[in-house]
Amino acid sequence: MNEALLARYEATLQGLARKDRLRRLAPRAGLDFSSNDYLGLAACKRLGDAVAAAIARGTPVGATGSRLLRGNAPEHEELEAHAAAFFGAERALFFGGGYIANFAILTALPQKGDLLVLDELAHASMHEGARAGRAEFVLAAHNDVDAIEDQIARWRAEGGVGRVWIAVESLYSMDGDRAPLESLVALADRHEAFIIVDEAHATGVWGPDGRGLAVDFEGRDNILALHTCGKALGAAGALVTGPRTMCDYLVNRSRPFIYATAPSPLMAVAAREALAILSDEPERRLRLHEIIAFAGRQLAERLGTAPSGSQIQPIIIGDNRRTMAVAAALQARGFDIRGIRPPTVPEGTSRLRISLTLNVDKAAISAMIDALVEALAQNDQR
Numbered sequence: 001m002n003e004a005l006l007a008r009y010e011a012t013l014q015g016l017a018r019k020d021r022l023r024r025l026a027p028r029a030g031l032d033f034s035s036n037d038y039l040g041l042a043a044c045k046r047l048g049d050a051v052a053a054a055i056a057r058g059t060p061v062g063a064t065g066s067r068l069l070r071g072n073a074p075e076h077e078e079l080e081a082h083a084a085a086f087f088g089a090e091r092a093l094f095f096g097g098g099y100i101a102n103f104a105i106l107t108a109l110p111q112k113g114d115l116l117v118l119d120e121l122a123h124a125s126m127h128e129g130a131r132a133g134r135a136e137f138v139l140a141a142h143n144d145v146d147a148i149e150d151q152i153a154r155w156r157a158e159g160g161v162g163r164v165w166i167a168v169e170s171l172y173s174m175d176g177d178r179a180p181l182e183s184l185v186a187l188a189d190r191h192e193a194f195i196i197v198d199e200a201h202a203t204g205v206w207g208p209d210g211r212g213l214a215v216d217f218e219g220r221d222n223i224l225a226l227h228t229c230g231k232a233l234g235a236a237g238a239l240v241t242g243p244r245t246m247c248d249y250l251v252n253r254s255r256p257f258i259y260a261t262a263p264s265p266l267m268a269v270a271a272r273e274a275l276a277i278l279s280d281e282p283e284r285r286l287r288l289h290e291i292i293a294f295a296g297r298q299l300a301e302r303l304g305t306a307p308s309g310s311q312i313q314p315i316i317i318g319d320n321r322r323t324m325a326v327a328a329a330l331q332a333r334g335f336d337i338r339g340i341r342p343p344t345v346p347e348g349t350s351r352l353r354i355s356l357t358l359n360v361d362k363a364a365i366s367a368m369i370d371a372l373v374e375a376l377a378q379n380d381q382r
Contacts, residue, residue: 019320030331030333034337035355036355041233042235051270054075063265068251073268075265075266075268075272076094078272079094079268088219090242093240093257094271096238097238098123098238100125101238106196111134114164116130118138119139119168120141121169122169136155143179148166166194166195167198169197170197174345175308178213193222197226203233204278205288206310209278210232210278211278218241224242227239229274235271295369299369303373311355312356314351315351318348335372
């Protein structure tokens with residue numbers, strides 16, 4: 001093979017390695033402090049039994065085609081009807097994953113002549129959708145409602161006459177902090193704007209029955225929410241909930257929906273069962289909230305780290321090399337904690353992302369924090 005064909009890619013990989021930013025796949029090992037399986041549903045018996053029962057009654061593994069062809073299974077429609085009622089929306093639409101759902105929304109709904117204002121720390125899928133979409137888009141400072149309003153006012157002053165769209169996460173995946181949703185909805189009402197709320201890390205964990213942080217606003221005609229099924233729900237896929245007209249428009253105009261093979265009907269079964277578990281087993285959520293409070297107190301006392309107040313707790317280190325060294329030390333002690341580096345997070349904010357789930361208990365959390373204190377001290381001396 002002509003090695004010159006691959007030279008530029010190898011050079012890029014070597015450059016990433018020099019900056020301590022080269023990524024590698026690593027197997028699962030040690031206690032789970034890195035997954036998004038917040039409620040421990042991914043391997044729970046009830047979810048497995050629901051899928052096994054579906055297989056036994058003839059539910060196919062594959063969808064065999066797009067939803068608009070022969071891929072539209074009864075399990076998809078049953079999940080969507082159940083999810084719409086559960087989240088309090090007019091309609092729900094099932095996608096293969098959260099990334100593709102965000103991309104689908106932002107490339108189909110905001111139109112040419114519209115303005116999309118995106119929180120600077122929103123999911124990468126939102127940024128990709130904004131870049132690929134037809135609307136003009138701008139970034140706003142994180143969780144800064146005034147900054148969003150300033151962007152809207154500037155655009156209007158420069159002659160913008162289309163619709164305004166605001167895209168945020170309700171609970172941010174790398175910082176664990178919450179969006180000021182009440183203020184954002186009030187802002188949207190003032191400007192007749194739409195809000196797209198990515199509930200990926202809130203669904204299942206926060207709100208009544210785990211219905212998310214935007215639960216008080218679902219059902220409005222200017223709110224569209226995304227609920228991923230592969231995090232706290234323990235399955236795979238994503239549900240977009242909102243006005244029927246918006247969902248119907250996605251069916252007709254969203255290329256990622258129209259041309260993609262539909263998600264497995266078995267995942268629709270699993271996601272529906274997970275929603276039922278949220279209602280039937282509130283003790284899971286209560287136990288997780290106890291763990292979150294316990295870990296927050298421990299981190300504050302032992303490290304002086306301000307608790308995020310959620311199941312996502314960042315430990316900001318800053319330097320890429322030190323971040324990965326501390327992560328490696330924790331992994332060697334049996335704690336699966338991963339280092340997060342740019343471009344996933346802003347330059348200079350490399351961090352450990354500690355994820356709290358029902359896959360660990362308080363004793364494991366205490367042991368992890370002991371190891372974390374030691375690893376930080378040891379790597380601070382090098």
